[in-house]
Amino acid sequence: xxxxxxxxxxxxxxxxxxxxxxxxxxxxxxxxxxxxxxxxxxxxxxxxxxxxxxxxxxxxxxxxxxxxxxxxxxxxxxxxxxxxxxxxxxxxxxxxxxxxxxxxxxxxxxxxxxxxxxxxxxxxxxxxxxxxxxxxxxxxxxxxxxxxxxxxxxxxxxxxxxxxxxxxxxxxxxxxxxxx
Numbered sequence: 001x002x003x004x005x006x007x008x009x010x011x012x013x014x015x016x017x018x019x020x021x022x023x024x025x026x027x028x029x030x031x032x033x034x035x036x037x038x039x040x041x042x043x044x045x046x047x048x049x050x051x052x053x054x055x056x057x058x059x060x061x062x063x064x065x066x067x068x069x070x071x072x073x074x075x076x077x078x079x080x081x082x083x084x085x086x087x088x089x090x091x092x093x094x095x096x097x098x099x100x101x102x103x104x105x106x107x108x109x110x111x112x113x114x115x116x117x118x119x120x121x122x123x124x125x126x127x128x129x130x131x132x133x134x135x136x137x138x139x140x141x142x143x144x145x146x147x148x149x150x151x152x153x154x155x156x157x158x159x160x161x162x163x164x165x166x167x168x169x170x171x172x173x174x175x176x177x178x179x180x
Contacts, residue, residue: 002026003137004098006090006108007060008033009045010052011152011159015144016109017058025137028059028103032093034067035086036164042066048158055155061097071165083117086165087124095128105135112141112148115163 003020007013007029020027031049036042046062053060074089075082091108098106108125110116122138129136152159161172 001104001135001137002102003028004061004094004101004103004106005029006094006106006110007031007049008090008109008113008164009160010049010157011148012109012112013049013052013058014151014155015148016107016112016139016141017056019139019141019144020107020137028061029053030061030063030094030097030106032063032090032097033164034063034071034089037068037166037169039066039068041160041164042068044158045160045164052155052157063093068166075165082165084120084124087117087121091121091124091128095125095132095134098134099132103134105129105137107137107139109141111139112145113163114142114145118142 003025005013005016005020005027013029017027029049031046033042033045036045046064050060050062052058071086071089074085078085087110094106094108106125106129108121110121111118118140125136125138
């Protein structure tokens, strides 16, 4: 299949890309991540993904516009459900782009992360696939978690310490928010 792979960052793309290519899919990466904060982090992740895509001969489509304002408008005062809102924002744009540009289906590197709500992601993608008459290529990429980390270190890729949003950044660094 001709697959559009929503990519949150280069390190999280490594393992899913290897699996999809092993399965003989034609893969194009799609960077659309309005949640990433601050702007310098957004640019660093985008630049790293562009460099990785070039090195891997991976076609890449990017939404270069910094979308933090739109993200915050949707999640402020709804912080407890920010992740489902964020998933929907990013994956709906992915499905729309895939449908408009003739892809057979889509998937996401978010399925690689141990820190994301895997079942909610799967359900959201299945709904979007039906809505846009696409295939959703489901794969539990978490099985390659350590392999992806090891390869990203070997390739000397920038690896970020939080998912990207302002809230996860605060949770990462504010000790008062950590679970006891």
